Amino acid sequence: MSDFSIIGKRTAMVDAAGKTTGAGKYTDDLTLPGMLIGKILHSPFPHARIKRIDSSRARALEGVVAIVTGKDAPNPYGILPVGHDEHALALDKVRYVGDNVACVAAISEAIAENALELIDVEYEVLPAYFDPEESMKAETDLIHENKLHNIEKDYHHVFGDPEKAFGEADYVAEGRFIANEVTHAAMEPHSTLAAFEIDSHTGKPGRLTVWSSTQVPYYLQHKLSLVLDMPMAQIRVIKPLVGGGFGGKSEVIPLEIIAAIAARAAKAPVKITYTREEVFWAHRGRPRSIIDLKTAVKKDGAITAVKARVVQDGGAYCSYGVVTILYSGALLGALYDIPNIQYDGYRVLTNKPACGAMRGHGTVNVRFAFESQLDEIAARLNLDPAEIRRRNLLKPPCVTINGLRVQSYGLPECIQQVVERSRWKQRKGQLGKASGLGIACSHYVSGAANSIIRSDMPHSTVNIKIDRDGGVVVYTGASEIGQGSDTMTAQIAAETLGCSLGRVKVVAADTDLTPIDIGSYSSRVTFMAGNATLRAAEQVKKQIASAAARKMNCAPEDVVFREDKVFRKGDTQGQSPTPLEPTQAAVSVSGRVEGQILRGSLQQKRKEEGQKYFLTFEEAVVAAIDFHGALTGTGSYAPPPEARGGKHKGAGVGPSPAYSYSAQVAEVSVDEDTGEVTVHKVWAAHDCGRALNPVSVEGQIIGSVWMGMGQALEEEMVWKDGMLMNPGLLEYRSPSSTESPEVEPIIVESVDPEGPFGAKECSEGSLAATIPAIANAIYDAVGIRLHESPFTPERVLAALRARKGAKPINLTEGVDPTAPRRFREHGGALWFRGKGPERHPLDPARREAADAGGDD
């Protein structure tokens, strides 16, 4: 540890001050001269054909400058090359309530809003699908014509011989788990400002600059080029500060393209910022998932096989769906040693906003099911739940049965840490009435080893330039979204160059200035952009070292950089043979050369001076620039071929150069009268390889546990007839400071052989353990197994009463939260008595309504 001067030190974020003063600018804080405000007209129907759009009345409104519809940019796009099924504005069909139909650009928000009311759209309403298992049976009125049975994609993987293992098992656990839909609810609403320069030759719109609240500026540049039919070099995407993404800004959101289309039509800059309700419609969150899980074990608790069937309610477009459904299966591996796996995954289209990537992409819901079932098995076999996890550890380095390479593996220590810190052995089962402890584990990728656009291109490239005064500028495409990307970049550059953090300035995420980086998602930035920074810094360092070596009369390999000084190896350990303060050395360079009369320039003095024992960082930089010319370096990172996974269909998703590991213990109490669950404390141990900035790692662990706790206890998107019933921050209940359990983050460092300084993922992996840890603690407290998340008072109470044989609480559609069968149309206590759009004949809700002789 002491080998580092910057890595591993608790470091305030390099952009923290600007965020506290209001000086930091986010996209919606920006304005341009002549800027117009864009507002989008959304579909009121979940599934309908657009017969006619008449915007003449709206166009006549004073202050309206342009109105655009699907015809203005008909090229399809989508984040995945296999999923180009979206149009920025609907061409012929709308597929969910909130789908984008038209956009008005006007001189004020109020005028734009008024104009929306004046656009006449004639729809032909089509039958809509809301339940994925029903949607899978569809023959007609398909959501996308080319997706038979409304199945976006299905995968069927068999590794090893699961049938045999199930036959030979001592015990088989089986159950259906349902995880309801959650969304990112980032504080900053999506916002985009688009402006065309007028081409001085043609007088037509020329270069496009887009400022956008995005995690993926380079994908945005690519999709803009596709939809607007413009070369990428004509498009500049700049990412200002981003007010939280969590995956919700990791793909191109319609407004980002619509703003550009509107700006082109209006011949003026256009800014669109979503309202909170529109953010909920834009969604791309974690899909509702039905997980049928079966686990085979031996008497000693060794897992011999797992069989999972997962149905995801993907919404109306592909989005990241193919990746999500693959992650759900692939990440059954690489946490424990499971020799036989069968996975059947179905990503299904329904008439609701598209689901996409959200913190812990693909793994969270399946992990909830798996870790809950493992707890049931432990109880059944009379094993300690911590012990059964220990008995199923991997023995790395290894490659799992489904082709995932595992090197560093801090899971055993994570389990050890949380067991000790929570005093698990003494306190488990001893907490008294209605209180309990639960344990669960999770893991996550440190970036995907295969990028979504298959190519051999490095996933991250970083350039470094050093000025003559020793100022270091790092150009990185990595997107700071609050996770500390810029700080991490500065730390790695400073540590490698042996200079102070204050010298380093990070220029990030501007497609004109910074080299390509595929974005901030799947926890790839520290591992990949970090490694690229390290390599770029090493390249520059080499140039400085060769110049410094000549000055110090030693070999370049013997030059050591540390704390703003450049030493000869052996003279180092922070001390030179003749101790001199660096500042003194800087001002009186030749003062140490006895008997010489000091004359001429500083450089002349240096030349006269002869051999030196050390140089200041500035001196070394000047020497290098004088010798090599401008001091620049480039580094890039591509995952090694060994880490890229197997050859089966869908093998591309899941492999990562390194996995993070997490173990958590949650302490809860349950109010048996109200069903309310209170989380008192969570011990969260996370193996992040090496904590480059412990304060940031702790912040990310705590943040993940918070978000997991939200999904465990409160958060749920409530649907009725394709209409979101809770599109507000109070109705969609994410935890506030009043529900404040203490989270004790515990950093475990397994030092990955390929991570930058050994670092790997730390921002997502912890989330997946929180939900099952809480579920298992609820079981420990009151003896009920909840198979449906979130564990709202309503569900807990229903399960408690059923167990006691008390008068039952009938949840909507008679769902039993300990054995849910299918999705409920609305999960909370909300009642919707409206008639709603026409349901598809296959939808059972329609049949039930018909049987009951009317609509409820």
Add this chain to the structure above:
Amino acid sequence: MRDDDPIHDDVPEKTEERSGVSRRGFLKIAGVSVAVPLVARPEMVWAAGEQVPVHGPGKVPMEFTINGKKYKANLEPRVTLLDALRDQFDLTGAKRVCDRAECGACTVLMDNKTVYACSLLAIEAQGKQITTVESLMQGEKLHPVQQAFVENDASQCGFCTPGFVIACKAMIDKHPNPSPEDIRHGLAGNLCRCGTYDGIKKAIAQVGQKGA
């Protein structure tokens, strides 16, 4: 682009006819513009036995005191304080997140009391002392609350931070040595999605000990 489309030429011309300035110029001066007909005095109507003024629906002149400075603007009476701050006076520290008093990201002080700027009409803020996050720095120095936020990792994405900073400042002014209960209560009106509540609580405790 689409020269057959009347819309691209129509509206700017109309604006020019009406105001004698280009659309771009019009936009620049909108808000204090002579192009907008002013209502000199509000119309008075009788309601519930007394004469009450009716403002709007057009723009009316308003005057504000924000961060100790006087500001004038012509705004529709329906404009919220938040939109006035952000769109008219370029004070973008307060953020628009929910626009309906759910999250506290727009928190400012009105006569030293915290208010949600998104749910207060600008017209009602006239004659009051409005304080926004932009005024907290003391010269080159961060306010003790801001400094404590930096030192305690109390912001990640930072979008809720200005609102929290103002709410914390108000609470520290009221309870210089806040109890954990004061802190819980004092922060209850603000939401953070990154989960930095822990850092914020530490920051407040630090300011409480050191004194603001």
